[in-house]
Amino acid sequence: MRLDVVAALFMTIASAFVLYGLSYDTRLVEERVHAREELAARLRSDIAVLKAERAHLARPERIETLARAQGMRPATDRQLAQDTAPAGIITGSNPSQ
């Protein structure tokens, strides 16, 4: 058998091994990407559910009840100090001290 035929045969077999190796690596990477995509989809789904749960828990009806239980209520004009009021009233400090 001529040398060039032997070399071509060797190159073919070598290429086949390289290609097989590349194909294997590609499938491995694809599998990893797929796993990541699945994880991302699952996390996206979890985030959507958590967002909905947070919105449900923070709905105004519930927050208002909790706020009122803490003694909070809407601001009124009686909670505002006039700018002519003594500084101590506005800051809460005692000027005599």
Added chain:
Amino acid sequence: MYRSIADDQGRKAERDPRAATGRGLRLRMLGVIVGIAAAFAVVSARLVVLAVRDSGDLVIAKADPVATSFARPDMVDRNGRLVATDVALRSLYADPSVVLSRDELVEKVSSVIPDIDGGGLRRALAEPDRRFVWVKRGLTPSVAQRVHDLGVPGLDFKKELRRAYPLGLLAGHVVGGVNADNRGTAGLERFIDRAVGVEGVHGATYTSSAPVTLALDIGVEHTVEDELALAMRSYGAKAAAGIVMDIDSGEVLAAASLPGADPGSPADDSDQERLDRVAGGTYELGSVMKLVTLGMVLEGGTRALDSIVDVREPLMAGSRRIEDEHAAGRPLTVAEVFTHSSNVGAAMLALEAGPERQKAFLESVGLWSPIATEQGPVKAPSVPDRLGRAEEITLAYGHGIAVAPLQFAAAAASLLNGGTRVTPTYLKQAPGTARAGPRVVSEETSRALAQLMRLNVETGTGKRADVPGYEVGGKTGTAEIAIDGRYAEKSVISSFVAAFPMSAPRYLVMVSLFEPKGTAETRGEVLASTNAAPTAGRVIARIAPQLGVMPKASAVAGLE
């Protein structure tokens, strides 16, 4: 012939070894070509057999559709708080070819999901060429687990996107709803399908579209709904509607109609009890219309606020006698016609203006023609075919014309915002966006109307709407409801249209109570001054701080 050529080639090969190798190569190639041709012939023959064979033996399975649901963008309120979102839930389906016993399947599934249509499911499972039957879509995780635990062959799950409304019934009429495929069927959900776009998806693939930002403020919406519910209980009203609108941009910050609608299970359109009374119904709103009448009069320039109108004599509108319920017994100024809510005075002013001007003014403020919002068309106003004397008179104090509260609120905002027409919108506008439409009244007229509204709360029929520090202005309207062609005296719609702060109006609030009853608190009255006005006042007291409106320190005696 071939033999002779072969013999000839054989002889050549004996003479030349290279010719012998070439001959062998050609033979192998011929063999490969024949092999490939044979394979193609087999495939072609098979295709012909399939084509001409009796199609009765062919089975086309009814598989699930390509796009089983639609991915929708989130809906958030003007402050970014979530109103509607997609979540992935399991939907249950059956493969009839794998089901061993239809009766057992239906019986067992019904024990976990009682509301399935057993008969329909049995029929669908009995169809011979069917491979896919929805059993129940959008199961909660716990129900899905219980169905899974049944271990019935032929059942399986598919993850799908389903719409979730974490705020429950809040703003249900405005938000609308979706069908089983997650497509919008009503309200702003339908608008999203039409104008924003949804993506057909197979499985639970979330959309990457940006959220749709609404003009609604869910805090304000909750407050309005809470106060309306309280008013319905306190005054025995059958229904209630409330609107909060940015007076310059027309953004609707709250639109509530009680009894409310659940976006998760959209109401039947024929359900009159749950009708959207903000935009889906038209009503004679009574004396709140005097705001429009006074706007027309002041803009016409023929009357000043202090000019005198002699309202001592009743007016005749056809066979109907028009007189003031609480007559002052003396001539009134134009301003007093408003604060005393004089029907006779308003009618006389309208008659002075004439029918053409009255109709033109109603058209200019947007009360004569239909309007639409992102939610859909607002119920078209009912207006008289022609404006005779009787119609001129009744229109002046809000009878003979029926409009949706939202349409009236937009007209009132147009009169109070400096005089430019606004179109109501449910979408958030960029800060400072002036969506100024055509001018309807001058700034001077607009200021005068704002002063009248404030005066009415300080000294007139709207006293109970006052909230210290917030300079509330408003107008009452108590409209008797026509039943079988006759007005029923104690069956009324009582409304209050308010704005604040009146030194530079920013927000409009409108409250309507449907068929309130007289109570001890109202001394048996059903007048708007006794029920709608205080309701509007309570709404304003709660929403003003949320909207960042600072109270004027009008009566500060010290800190609380």
